[in-house]
Amino acid sequence: MSLWVDQFRPRTLDSLHYHHGLSARLKSLASSGDFPHILFYGPSGAGKKTRITCTLRELFGPGVEKLKIDQRIFLSPSKRKLEINIVQSNFHIEITPSDAGNYDRVVIQELLKEIAQTQQVDLNAKQRFKAVVINEADSLSRDAQAALRRTMEKYMSNMRIILCANSTSKLIAPIKSRCLLMRVAAPNPQEMEEVLNYVAKRAPFTLPPEAAKKIIDDSGGNLRKAILVLEALKMQSPDLSGPLAIAKPDWETYCYKVADLIVSEQSPARVMEVRAKFYELLSHCIPPTVILKTVAERVVEKVDESLKADIMHWAAFYEVRMRLGSKKIYHLEAWVVKVMSLYKHFFYDMDMSSFD
Numbered sequence: 571m572s573l574w575v576d577q578f579r580p581r582t583l584d585s586l587h588y589h590h591g592l593s594a595r596l597k598s599l600a601s602s603g604d605f606p607h608i609l610f611y612g613p614s615g616a617g618k619k620t621r622i623t624c625t626l627r628e629l630f631g632p633g634v635e636k637l638k639i640d641q642r643i644f645l646s647p648s649k650r651k652l653e654i655n656i657v658q659s660n661f662h663i664e665i666t667p668s669d670a671g672n673y674d675r676v677v678i679q680e681l682l683k684e685i686a687q688t689q690q691v692d693l694n695a696k697q698r699f700k701a702v703v704i705n706e707a708d709s710l711s712r713d714a715q716a717a718l719r720r721t722m723e724k725y726m727s728n729m730r731i732i733l734c735a736n737s738t739s740k741l742i743a744p745i746k747s748r749c750l751l752m753r754v755a756a757p758n759p760q761e762m763e764e765v766l767n768y769v770a771k772r773a774p775f776t777l778p779p780e781a782a783k784k785i786i787d788d789s790g791g792n793l794r795k796a797i798l799v800l801e802a803l804k805m806q807s808p809d810l811s812g813p814l815a816i817a818k819p820d821w822e823t824y825c826y827k828v829a830d831l832i833v834s835e836q837s838p839a840r841v842m843e844v845r846a847k848f849y850e851l852l853s854h855c856i857p858p859t860v861i862l863k864t865v866a867e868r869v870v871e872k873v874d875e876s877l878k879a880d881i882m883h884w885a886a887f888y889e890v891r892m893r894l895g896s897k898k899i900y901h902l903e904a905w906v907v908k909v910m911s912l913y914k915h916f917f918y919d920m921d922m923s924s925f926d
């Protein structure tokens with residue numbers, strides 16, 4: 571069973587509910603035979619990812635929805651092996667640079683070069699190019715951005731880059747100037763209400779306008795949050811009547827407790843305890859990627875500055891592994907063990923340095 575945010579996510583440009591001007595523009599670009607590199611940017615939950623997926627489908631047809639994950643090994647300059655999982659279809663490839671941590675340049679460079687040098691082999695493909703989606707483009711290091719820029723200059727004919735970011739401020743000018751900038755603003759309250767009503771209709775139930783208003787007021791323009799809250803509230807109070815308390819959804823509080831458990835003790839017994847909590851969350855249909863993200867963000871709030879990047883790096887790493895693996899719990903747990911060991915080392919290093 572999937573959550574409403576996934577179940578009712580529009581899959582084609584025609585079915586997107588708002589920013590119709592943008593949708594029309596993307597549609598005509600897709601059929602123009604002259605599709606550019608594009609940078610999609612906007613706040614969280616505004617619908618960037620959804621729009622990108624719809625655009626890919628417009629370009630290549632339903633075949634882009636057939637995803638596979640490949641594991642690839644890259645070598646860092648110091649010959650360290652980097653294992654990276656790559657999500658792709660026959661027509662596109664998707665990467666999240668933070669998976670490669672400090673070595674994002676190596677991955678960008680090698681991967682893009684390889685794609686650029688291979689011709690589209692599928693003779694039925696509607697486009698001659700492959701699309702490369704780069705998520706969280708604003709977290710690319712300077713080096714990786716420079717590598718990306720060079721690739722964009724050199725290999726335009728069989729590759730198009732689609733960048734997804736929250737803002738354009740961390741991207742270097744030469745990249746921005748090679749992309750068509752597409753700002754995906756947060757939907758306004760009316761637009762959000764339309765989407766919530768659509769979700770309710772499909773679910774199906776009737777959404778009282780007061781409930782919709784409350785959810786929208788609370789969402790800060792984040793449509794994902796609004797739909798998640800709608801689903802949580804509907805579970806609590808099936809007719810959505812009376813005063814609705816939009817407390818943090820239960821699972822969120824629960825994830826916070828898990829984070830506290832991880833930070834307060836690092837031991838095999840604690841890992842077992844955390845595992846039991848993960849099972850509990852999974853059995854309530856909270857998607858494992860959401861669990862991982864929520865717990866990781868909370869852990870990061872509580873630890874020393876120097877650990878934050880590593881913890882998020884490993885969360886992203888295990889998230890990718892999780893997407894295809896069947897035993898989700900295994901990857902959640904692997905991440906917990908990793909975090910505990912980072913945390914222990916941190917204190918160990920501190921102890922040692924006090925002897926200096």
Ligand SMILES: Nc1ncnc2c1ncn2[C@@H]1O[C@H](COP(=O)(O)OP(=O)(O)OP(=O)(O)O)[C@@H](O)[C@H]1O
Nearest residue numbers: 575579586587588614615616617618619620793794
């Ligand atoms: N145009 C739309 N019409 C209807 N629903 C939409 C639309 N765009 C997005 N949604 C819904 O909103 C949810 C969040 O959208 P999406 O994941 O695309 O946001 P995002 O901008 O990529 O967020 P983030 O930056 O946090 O990853 C989707 O799961 C989908 O259900």
